[in-house]
Amino acid sequence: MENKPLLEVKNAGIQFGGLKAVQNLNIKLNQGELVGLIGPNGAGKTTSFNLLTGVYVPTEGDILFNGERINGLQPFKVTRKGISRTFQNIRLFNELTVLDNVKVAYHSLATHTMLSSILRLPSHFKGEREMEEKALEFLRIFKLEKYKDELAKNLPYGQQRRLEIARALAAGPQLLLLDEPAAGMNPQETHDLMNLIGFVREKFDLTILLIEHDMNLVMGVCERIYVLDHGQLLAEGSPEEIRNHPKVIEAYLGEEVHDDNA
Amino acid sequence: MKKSKQFWLFIIAAVLVYAVVQFFIANGTMNQFYSNTFIFIAINIILAVSLHLVIGITGQFSIGHAGFLAVGAYISAIVTMKLDLPFIVAIIVGGMVAALAGLIVGIPSLRLKGDYLAIATLGFAEIIRIVFLNIDYVGGAAGMQVSHLTTWTYAFVCLVITIIVIVNFTNSRHGIAAISVRENEIASDAMGINTTYYKVAAFAIGSFFAGVAGALYSHNFYIIQPSQFGFLKSFDILIFVVLGGLGSLSGAVLSAILLTVVSTYLQGYPETRMIIYSLVLILVMLYRPKGLMGTMEITDYFKLWRTPKGGDQHGK
Ligand SMILES: Nc1ncnc2c1ncn2[C@@H]1O[C@H](COP(=O)(O)OP(=O)(O)OP(=O)(O)O)[C@@H](O)[C@H]1O
Ligand SMILES: [Mg+2]
Numbered sequence: 001m002e003n004k005p006l007l008e009v010k011n012a013g014i015q016f017g018g019l020k021a022v023q024n025l026n027i028k029l030n031q032g033e034l035v036g037l038i039g040p041n042g043a044g045k046t047t048s049f050n051l052l053t054g055v056y057v058p059t060e061g062d063i064l065f066n067g068e069r070i071n072g073l074q075p076f077k078v079t080r081k082g083i084s085r086t087f088q089n090i091r092l093f094n095e096l097t098v099l100d101n102v103k104v105a106y107h108s109l110a111t112h113t114m115l116s117s118i119l120r121l122p123s124h125f126k127g128e129r130e131m132e133e134k135a136l137e138f139l140r141i142f143k144l145e146k147y148k149d150e151l152a153k154n155l156p157y158g159q160q161r162r163l164e165i166a167r168a169l170a171a172g173p174q175l176l177l178l179d180e181p182a183a184g185m186n187p188q189e190t191h192d193l194m195n196l197i198g199f200v201r202e203k204f205d206l207t208i209l210l211i212e213h214d215m216n217l218v219m220g221v222c223e224r225i226y227v228l229d230h231g232q233l234l235a236e237g238s239p240e241e242i243r244n245h246p247k248v249i250e251a252y253l254g255e256e257v258h259d260d261n262a
Numbered sequence: 263m264k265k266s267k268q269f270w271l272f273i274i275a276a277v278l279v280y281a282v283v284q285f286f287i288a289n290g291t292m293n294q295f296y297s298n299t300f301i302f303i304a305i306n307i308i309l310a311v312s313l314h315l316v317i318g319i320t321g322q323f324s325i326g327h328a329g330f331l332a333v334g335a336y337i338s339a340i341v342t343m344k345l346d347l348p349f350i351v352a353i354i355v356g357g358m359v360a361a362l363a364g365l366i367v368g369i370p371s372l373r374l375k376g377d378y379l380a381i382a383t384l385g386f387a388e389i390i391r392i393v394f395l396n397i398d399y400v401g402g403a404a405g406m407q408v409s410h411l412t413t414w415t416y417a418f419v420c421l422v423i424t425i426i427v428i429v430n431f432t433n434s435r436h437g438i439a440a441i442s443v444r445e446n447e448i449a450s451d452a453m454g455i456n457t458t459y460y461k462v463a464a465f466a467i468g469s470f471f472a473g474v475a476g477a478l479y480s481h482n483f484y485i486i487q488p489s490q491f492g493f494l495k496s497f498d499i500l501i502f503v504v505l506g507g508l509g510s511l512s513g514a515v516l517s518a519i520l521l522t523v524v525s526t527y528l529q530g531y532p533e534t535r536m537i538i539y540s541l542v543l544i545l546v547m548l549y550r551p552k553g554l555m556g557t558m559e560i561t562d563y564f565k566l567w568r569t570p571k572g573g574d575q576h577g578k
Contacts, residue, residue, distance in 0.1 A: 053452060055448070055451075055452075074451070075448075075451040075452050076451050076452075076453075076454050076455055076456050076457070079451075079452060079453060079454035080454050084452070084453070084454075085452055087448075087449065087452075091446045091448060091449035091452075092445075092446070092449070093441065093442045093445035093446055093449065093450070094445055094446075095441070095444075095445055095509070095557060096438060096441055096442065096445060100438045100441075103435065103438055104438055104439060104442040104450065104453050104455065105453040105454065107435050107438070107439050107453070107454065107455060108453075108454035108455070110435050112434075112435070114431070114434075114436045114463065117430055117431060117434035117435070117436055117437075118427050118430045118431055118434075119430075120430055124434060127435065128434065128435065131435060167453065168453075171453055171454050
């Protein structure tokens with residue numbers, strides 16, 4: 001066990017025109033943690049994910065992953081370094097099958113070349129077979145294998161969300177970023193999903209950063225929570241501390257906490 | 263297993279088609295007009311399938327394909343006429359130089375999306391045409407004399423190779439990476455796909471085969487002129503792909519055959535030709551708005567016939 005954090009965000013921020021969407025973001029994630037990121041609508045949560053994954057280049061600050069600066073890297077390079085994500089508004093490859101969706105994510109771990117595929121060399125067949133087996137393994141974990149030949153767009157909504165997570169895992173991340181994975185799910189589906197997240201976290205030795213609107217859920221599963229408001233960190237701490245943090249109650253949680261207790 | 267069976271079926275069908283046409287050409291049943299039509303069909307299928315890779319598979323709306331056709335046509339003509347090298351060398355060099363042109367055009371313009379990419383590629387195609395128009399070495403506006411070297415055999419072998427390469431590319435991790443770019447570029451990027459690489463690669467491969475088609479094209483005439491490679495030619499190729507159904511290779515093949523036959527038979531009546539050609543397009547748009555084949559392939563229909571459940575795979 002080393003003490004070096006897996007992810008370290010130092011005073012990162014981004015400005016769109018005059019709008020400071022995120023500023024002075026400081027996040028530290030240790031290997032194996034499951035951490036929540038919460039905040040009201042428009043607080044800058046998704047934008048923070050976009051900063052971490054290279055979709056946006058921070059206009060200030062630094063992002064270190066395994067001690068290495070990753071701000072400014074293109075998204076696919078960030079993914080190959082070991083950060084993978086899901087999207088708040090589902091972004092599946094609709095006209096590809098469920099199996100192929102997962103294969104796309106596994107793509108960068110495969111090695112057979114374009115020429116070997118065009119010439120159908122043995123390395124092509126071996127590589128494709130391996131990809132297929134790996135992809136099926138992920139589908140099995142997410143109980144999606146019965147849909148494997150279905151087009152992604154034809155999946156029920158809840159299964160689409162699960163497929164996005166399966167796909168993100170197939171990219172082989174150390175750090176998994178989940179942007180409201182339970183959005184639009186019913187309580188049963190949400191419950192199953194949270195169990196699943198706990199399971200894959202153990203199995204793949206993952207560190208997870210989770211954006212979620214459902215307070216019960218965040219408080220229930222996360223060990224630590226960051227609260228964003230108006231693009232700035234408002235608080236950081238254990239669920240207990242966040243629940244009782246005066247600023248948080250004032251800005252955001254107030255009523256919901258009461259609801260929870262009622 | 264099933265895939266390799268499909269491959270051999272394709273090869274057998276290809277050999278049969280080749281042999282039958284070649285037989286009729288050789289024993290004189292088929293006159294020059296008909297054999298030329300068959301060569302034209304093969305060239306147009308190569309063009310359609312190569313553009314299908316760029317638009318249908320990778321989702322990059324490039325509409326300047328005639329530019330790469332022109333590069334292949336002129337470069338190959340230089341190779342045979344000025345350098346006196348064999349036709350086969352001309353085909354390969356024509357393809358390679360067109361691929362190079364594809365890289366040069368693709369790397370800057372594939373950063374653009376949608377309409378902007380379309381305009382940029384169309385612009386580049388015009389630039390290529392105007393460059394040839396102004397080079398005296400290749401005859402300028404008057405054009406360049408070319409020997410008639412294209413035979414049904416050359417055309418057909420090139421066609422088969424084109425289809426095999428593009429089908430093999432599509433049915434591999436590289437193909438699904440390219441399709442993922444078409445489906446959702448942001449997600450593709452986030453899954454570790456180097457989207458620029460696949461866009462440029464598809465563009466270069468597409469340009470290569472457009473160049474091959476160009477070599478066959480120029481050596482099927484006695485003269486080539488820049489005016490043959492204007493934006494109307496680009497649109498002709500684009501129409502094959504759109505009419506066939508974006509994303510469907512067999513659709514592109516089918517519509518290339520259909521439209522080549524229609525326009526060949528109407529060649530004598532230029533005015534009627536445009537009317538009927540437009541009518542065909544309008545009818546297809548009305549009755550098959552997603553193109554002749556939609557996103558399906560011929561092989562999907564075979565599966566449909568065999569098992570009623572097979573249809574599930576591609577939705578409605
Ligand atoms: N590309 C952009 N250009 C301009 N403004 C942007 C851009 N992306 C995000 N913003 C702005 O940044 C702010 C934060 O948005 P963000 O999507 O990160 O919020 P969020 O916390 O994820 O909210 P929600 O809970 O609704 O998902 C918003 O005001 C948004 O309009
Ligand atoms: Mg958001």
